[in-house]
Amino acid sequence: xNKQFKKVAVLMGGPSSxxxxxxxxxxxxxxxxxxxxxxxxxxxxxxxxxxxxxxxxAVFIALHxxxxxxxxxxxxxxxxxLPYTGSGPEASRRSFNKILSKKVFVKNxxxxxxxxxxxxxxxxxxxxxxxxxPACQGSSIGIHRVLVESEWDKAQADAFLYGSxxxxxxxxxxxxxxxxxxxxxALPIIEIVAPDDWYDYKxxxxxxxxxxxxPAPVDDNTSKLCWQIALKTFEKLGCRSLxxxxxxxxxxxxxxxxxxxxxxxxxxxxxxxxxxxQAGVNFASLCDRIMxxxxxxxx
Numbered sequence: 001x002n003k004q005f006k007k008v009a010v011l012m013g014g015p016s017s018x019x020x021x022x023x024x025x026x027x028x029x030x031x032x033x034x035x036x037x038x039x040x041x042x043x044x045x046x047x048x049x050x051x052x053x054x055x056x057x058a059v060f061i062a063l064h065x066x067x068x069x070x071x072x073x074x075x076x077x078x079x080x081x082l083p084y085t086g087s088g089p090e091a092s093r094r095s096f097n098k099i100l101s102k103k104v105f106v107k108n109x110x111x112x113x114x115x116x117x118x119x120x121x122x123x124x125x126x127x128x129x130x131x132x133x134p135a136c137q138g139s140s141i142g143i144h145r146v147l148v149e150s151e152w153d154k155a156q157a158d159a160f161l162y163g164s165x166x167x168x169x170x171x172x173x174x175x176x177x178x179x180x181x182x183x184x185x186a187l188p189i190i191e192i193v194a195p196d197d198w199y200d201y202k203x204x205x206x207x208x209x210x211x212x213x214x215p216a217p218v219d220d221n222t223s224k225l226c227w228q229i230a231l232k233t234f235e236k237l238g239c240r241s242l243x244x245x246x247x248x249x250x251x252x253x254x255x256x257x258x259x260x261x262x263x264x265x266x267x268x269x270x271x272x273x274x275x276x277x278q279a280g281v282n283f284a285s286l287c288d289r290i291m292x293x294x295x296x297x298x299x
Contacts, residue, residue, distance in 0.1 A: 003037065003292075004292060005038070005057040005058040005294065006038065007038070007041070007055050007057050008038050008040055008041070008059065008060060008294075009042075009043050009052050009053065010030045010033065010040060010041070010059075010062055011043050011045050011060070011061050011062060011063055011073065012025065012027070012042060012043070012044060012045065012063065013026065013044040013046065013063070014045050014064070014068045015067055016063075016064065016065030016067055016068065017066075017141050017162075018068075019065075021265060021267060022062060022065070023044070024266075024267040025062040025064065025270070026062035026063075026266075027042070028266050028267060029060055032283045032284040032286070032287035033060065033284075033287050033288070035287075036284045036285070036288035036291075038288075045073070048067070052080070056082070058082065058294040059077060059083070059084040059085070060084075061074075061077075061084055061085055062263070062266060063263065064265065065141075066136065069092055069095070069096045069261075069262050069263045070092060070093055070097070071088075071089035071092040071093035071096070072089075074086070074088055074089040075089045077296070081296060082296070083294040083295050083296055084294055085242065085290050086242060086262055086263050087239040088238070089297070090238060091237055091240070091262065092262050094238065095237050095260045096136055096262065097135055097136050098133055098136070098167045099165065099167060101260065102115055104236055104237055105236075105257055110232060110257050111229070111255055111257060112256055112257045112258070113131075113170045113171075113172050113258070114126065114170040115168060115169040116167075116168050117165055117166070118165070118168055120160055120164065124152070126168055128146060128148065128149065128152075129145065129170075129171035130145075130146050130168050130171055131143065131144070131146070131169045131170075131171050132144050132155055132166050132167070132169070133159065133166060133167045133169065134161075134166055135166060136162070136163055141162065142159045142162040144158065144159065147171075172248035172250050172256050173250065174251050175248070176191065176192040176194065176197075176199050176247070177190065177191055177192070177218070177249055178190050178245065178246050178247065178275075179226055179230035179275075180242070180264065180275040181230060181234045181242065181245065182241075182272075182276070182289060182290060182293075183241065183242070183289065183290075183293050184231070184240075186230050187272070187275035187276055187279050188214055188216075188275050188278040189215055189216040189218065189226055189227070189275075190213065190214050190215070190216055190271050190274060190275055191217065191218070192211075192212060193212070193213065194209070194210040195209060195210070212271065212274055214275060222249065222253065226255055229255060230245040230247075233245050233257050234260065237260055237262075239260065240293065240295075241293040241294075241295075242262075242263075242293070243260050243261060243262050243264065244260070244272055246258040246261070266287075273286060
């Protein structure tokens with residue numbers, strides 16, 4: 001079997017609020033890699049002082065949220081000169097921090113909803129409806145859609161539990177689309193049909209809550225533009241290996257990039273594996289394909 005790496009570690013768990021999701025992702029990835037012929041060690045990461053067993057040649061990062069997606073684990077692996085999947089430290093930071101992402105989108109002409117950044121005590125200038133998001137969180141934790149003024153105080157108080165800054169974004173009424181990218185190749189588009197048009201934590205992780213249409217029922221022009229914008233977003237954030245770009249498609253047919261997830265989920269309800277399957281790539285092959293992209297910044 002011609003593999004660059006034979007003995008690999010899957011890093012999972014982590015200290016973030018997404019720990020449980022990450023444990024599920026990591027277990028699935030480990031199984032997929034074993035099916036692809038790798039010798040796999042599962043490492044439950046509790047914090048920065050974790051250790052990787054001797055003889056490991058490369059690492060598959062299945063850590064979500066803080067410490068996994070924000071560049072910290074990537075910096076540690078760079079120092080160890082150990083090849084790893086996913087983006088490098090700087091691109092991870094840019095992707096994970098919604099404020100840094102927004103600046104990249106605006107600078108590069110990537111369509112994204114109008115937004116502002118607020119700290120505690122600052123007044124909102126955007127009109128309702130809006131979506132508020134902690135600057136650095138994932139899995140829809142701390143995210144709220146605010147339709148009426150009476151919902152604002154409670155929603156912003158919760159968002160500020162996860163950091164000192166939050167992004168307030170114009171709510172785009174329409175459809176939710178997502179595009180997975182693996183090794184600079186865009187996968188089939190998925191439409192997410194969530195209850196009440198709101199893809200929150202419950203809609204993401206409770207099986208059967210949301211429906212996923214693969215491929216998304218959108219016209220050819222929209223599909224081509226969606227792929228084009230997804231790849232541009234991936235490139236301008238400086239990403240490599242894998243990612244998933246989330247969109248809103250407005251009722252007028254305009255596409256808006258919400259964010260890029262640089263370590264998307266690998267659970268049974270996750271979207272990247274669904275898109276890969278539609279493209280004819282089974283789960284084990286997807287894990288193998290991503291594992292082969294493992295590298296360090298100096299290559």
